[in-house]
Amino acid sequence: xxxxxAAAAGIAxxxxxxxxxxxxxxxxxDPDGPITLTLSGWSLDTTPEFQALADAFTEQNPDxxxxxxxxxxxEYNTLxxxxxxxxxxxxxxxxxxxxxxxxFQEGGQLLDVSDVELPDGIGGASSYxxxxxxxxxxYRQDSWVLFYNKDLFDAAGVEQPDxxxxxxxxxxxxxxxxxxxxxGAYQHTWxxxxxxxANAQTGADILxxxxxxxxxxxxxxxxxxxxxxxxxxxxxxxxxLTYQGEFGTQKAAMLPMGTWYVATLIAQQxxxxxxxxxxxxxxxxxxxxxxxxxxxxxxxxxxxxGFGINAGIDENKVEAAKDFLEFAxxxxxxxxxxxxxxxxxxxxxxxxxxxxxxxxxxxxxxxxFAFAEHETLPENPTSSRTAAIQGILADMHTAILSGSxxxxxxxxEAQDRVASEVGTD
Amino acid sequence: MATxxxxxxxxxxxxxxxxxxxxxxxxxxxIVGWSFILPNFLGFxxxxxxxxxxxxxxxFTNWNAFGTAxxxxxxNYERLLTDGSFRISFLNTLYYTVLHIxxxxxxxxxxxxxxNNKLRGVAFFRTAAFFPYITSIVxxxxxxxxxxxxxxxxxxxxxRAIGITEPPGWLTSPEWAMPAVVIVGTWRDMGYxxxxxxxxxxxxxxxxxxxxxxxxxxxxxxxxxxxxxxLRPTMFFVTVMLTINSxxxxxxxxxxxxxxxxxSTSVISQFIYRRGFEENQFGFASSAAVALFFLxxxxxxxxxxxxxxxxx
Numbered sequence: 001x002x003x004x005x006a007a008a009a010g011i012a013x014x015x016x017x018x019x020x021x022x023x024x025x026x027x028x029x030d031p032d033g034p035i036t037l038t039l040s041g042w043s044l045d046t047t048p049e050f051q052a053l054a055d056a057f058t059e060q061n062p063d064x065x066x067x068x069x070x071x072x073x074x075e076y077n078t079l080x081x082x083x084x085x086x087x088x089x090x091x092x093x094x095x096x097x098x099x100x101x102x103x104f105q106e107g108g109q110l111l112d113v114s115d116v117e118l119p120d121g122i123g124g125a126s127s128y129x130x131x132x133x134x135x136x137x138x139y140r141q142d143s144w145v146l147f148y149n150k151d152l153f154d155a156a157g158v159e160q161p162d163x164x165x166x167x168x169x170x171x172x173x174x175x176x177x178x179x180x181x182x183x184g185a186y187q188h189t190w191x192x193x194x195x196x197x198a199n200a201q202t203g204a205d206i207l208x209x210x211x212x213x214x215x216x217x218x219x220x221x222x223x224x225x226x227x228x229x230x231x232x233x234x235x236x237x238x239x240x241l242t243y244q245g246e247f248g249t250q251k252a253a254m255l256p257m258g259t260w261y262v263a264t265l266i267a268q269q270x271x272x273x274x275x276x277x278x279x280x281x282x283x284x285x286x287x288x289x290x291x292x293x294x295x296x297x298x299x300x301x302x303x304x305x306g307f308g309i310n311a312g313i314d315e316n317k318v319e320a321a322k323d324f325l326e327f328a329x330x331x332x333x334x335x336x337x338x339x340x341x342x343x344x345x346x347x348x349x350x351x352x353x354x355x356x357x358x359x360x361x362x363x364x365x366x367x368x369f370a371f372a373e374h375e376t377l378p379e380n381p382t383s384s385r386t387a388a389i390q391g392i393l394a395d396m397h398t399a400i401l402s403g404s405x406x407x408x409x410x411x412x413e414a415q416d417r418v419a420s421e422v423g424t425d
Numbered sequence: 426m427a428t429x430x431x432x433x434x435x436x437x438x439x440x441x442x443x444x445x446x447x448x449x450x451x452x453x454x455x456i457v458g459w460s461f462i463l464p465n466f467l468g469f470x471x472x473x474x475x476x477x478x479x480x481x482x483x484x485f486t487n488w489n490a491f492g493t494a495x496x497x498x499x500x501n502y503e504r505l506l507t508d509g510s511f512r513i514s515f516l517n518t519l520y521y522t523v524l525h526i527x528x529x530x531x532x533x534x535x536x537x538x539x540x541n542n543k544l545r546g547v548a549f550f551r552t553a554a555f556f557p558y559i560t561s562i563v564x565x566x567x568x569x570x571x572x573x574x575x576x577x578x579x580x581x582x583x584x585r586a587i588g589i590t591e592p593p594g595w596l597t598s599p600e601w602a603m604p605a606v607v608i609v610g611t612w613r614d615m616g617y618x619x620x621x622x623x624x625x626x627x628x629x630x631x632x633x634x635x636x637x638x639x640x641x642x643x644x645x646x647x648x649x650x651x652x653x654x655x656l657r658p659t660m661f662f663v664t665v666m667l668t669i670n671s672x673x674x675x676x677x678x679x680x681x682x683x684x685x686x687x688x689s690t691s692v693i694s695q696f697i698y699r700r701g702f703e704e705n706q707f708g709f710a711s712s713a714a715v716a717l718f719f720l721x722x723x724x725x726x727x728x729x730x731x732x733x734x735x736x737x
Binding site for chain 2: 078081084085100103104106107108109232234235237238239240387388391395396398399402403404405410413416417420421
């Protein structure tokens with residue numbers, strides 16, 4: 001009898017625990033009352049842009065509060081996918097990576113936001129267009145530039161970049177800059193560092209399954225490793241080198257990297273994590289002279305970060321959410337972002353001024369030119385096949401640079417794999 | 426609820442058995458027994474059984490994490506058969522398993538035999554051997570990456586010092602990356618299996634060893650004819666666990682090589698992870714997971730049958 005009681009109590013307790021996990025529900029919002037919008041972000045402690053935008057928006061719209069929902073930065077898309085599939089996603093979905101936009105859109109998770117007005121000259125909006133409709137609004141767009149250490153250039157007696165460089169000039173300078181203590185350049189191990197430039201500057205489309213255009217770019221990297229003007233890929237992976245460490249402690253005189261590193265470098269120089277030296281940014285070297293020089297628009301690449309709206313959002317919140325998107329793309333928001341060292345999607349003279357007025361930022365004109373003037377092509381085309389193709393190209397990248405496969409063999413294999421495993425148009 | 430259970434129980438217990446004597450009692454005991462394992466079973470059912478059943482269903486659909494999952498029949502499995510990456514991952518998984526199991530058994534059994542002796546500080550050495558198993562996998566990956574560094578790593582320095590002029594490229598070479606991962610895998614796992622073998626060694630009767638010694642058997646003969654046969658239940662358990670864990674290898678590959686260089690260390694679990702969580706092809710990824718499930722089951726069943734045959 002006692003045992004029966006114990007068993008029954010056990011069942012009851014277990015059931016209670018299980019059922020407690022399944023509780024939940026949505027409450028309707030009063031359209032005239034105060035509105036709270038939830039917005040997804042990552043690493044909220046070290047990524048101030050979300051809070052800055054939320055505060056600036058609430059200042060303009062006192063009856064709308066924007067509440068941040070923090071996610072792990074590495075597993076952001078996986079966690080968000082899980083939340084959305086469980087219908088507990090945030091109202092405003094931050095699009096961290098463009099290659100997931102089409103997944104969310106095809107899954108019916110994103111509201112059509114084509115009617116949100118965007119200012120002229122904003123970058124990255126095309127990455128969010130699918131079949132003529134927009135599913136997100138860009139607020140941030142980093143693009144790739146060339147960081148260079150002015151002190152090391154002067155010490156080696158090498159002329160500093162003037163904005164007219166092609167990759168040949170870059171390779172030559174790297175060789176001249178290499179000393180016993182420091183390399184001419186550091187090329188980080190990411191596939192983007194080679195493939196992003198190759199795609200953007202040759203006008204190639206990774207979706208078409210033809211990758212011959214990568215060959216000269218990989219051959220140049222191999223030649224530079226051979227010449228010793230940059231750290232070998234195998235050393236960089238084995239020793240888990242970081243680009244912040246290599247450039248920040250003056251082990252490399254040049255570094256192709258995204259503009260997000262500007263704010264990091266300023267902060268690390270201030271904290272002493274990076275050495276104290278003069279640096280600047282220059283336009284990324286070009287494929288040929290036709291796009292190089294200060295009277296041209298240098299071609300580079302980069303993906304925007306943007307905000308989309310959850311398709312399952314409470315109807316009464318839609319207007320407020322769209323207002324937030326419009327605000328995030330506006331010049332006002334761009335000023336807020338530039339003030340904290342973030343590269344806004346909208347760049348004009350005043351925004352650039354704000355960005356470079358930060359203590360520790362380079363003050364030369366070439367840096368401002370490199371930051372503001374460029375044709376930034378998307379790194380990831382908006383397609384459901386992008387993620388799979390980038391995975392195959394990542395394998396190709398390690399196969400070539402580890403030296404385990406020749407450039408031609410690896411490219412041929414990647415083409416075969418894309419054709420047989422993913423398919424081309 | 427609790428009170429009703431209390432009042433309901435006594436009449437049931439008072440009833441006269443109608444069929445065989447004791448059957449009522451047995452049924453009662455069964456129900457009580459079941460009710461005791463129910464909480465655990467609920468957890469298992471909700472967190473393991475249901476997801477596995479759903480996994481089987483998903484492998485027949487084109488689910489992409491959102492919305493409806495359309496039934497596609499065996500399309501995912503057909504694609505799996507022709508998918509070059511899956512074939513490579515499958516072969517790499519077998520390669521890892523075939524290399525990892527014997528190495529780990531030899532290493533952990535050797536350690537167990539050494540540390541089964543009465544030795545000053547034996548507890549310390551046992552603990553030391555167990556350390557790798559409880560160390561963070563990410564830390565392990567960082568340190569071993571440095572050790573394996575082809576140009577400046579200590580391992581190749583030693584190899585060069587003993588006269589090997591062209592030591593392997595380890596994690597940077599497609600031929601040596603998998604052996605390098607196996608070495609780390611063995612180093613990590615041997616402490617755990619050593620503990621199992623140590624427990625097994627306690628069950629080997631002393632008298633058998635003494636009798637064998639009286640008959641003039643040397644150390645090796647005693648090991649082969651006394652220790653090993655007595656260890657057979659432990660050996661069987663270790664082999665089964667090692668096989669399943671080797672076939673499911675994931676974390677070590679992910680943090681050490683990411684499947685590279687190229688696809689030279691890509692394994693089935695990683696194939697599943699990439700198709701599912703990176704490319705959102707959950708239906709296709711599920712079919713690969715089902716394939717891995719059946720591979721594990723098949724190998725385990727064969728081992729069970731073999732063990733049964735030998736114990737007859």
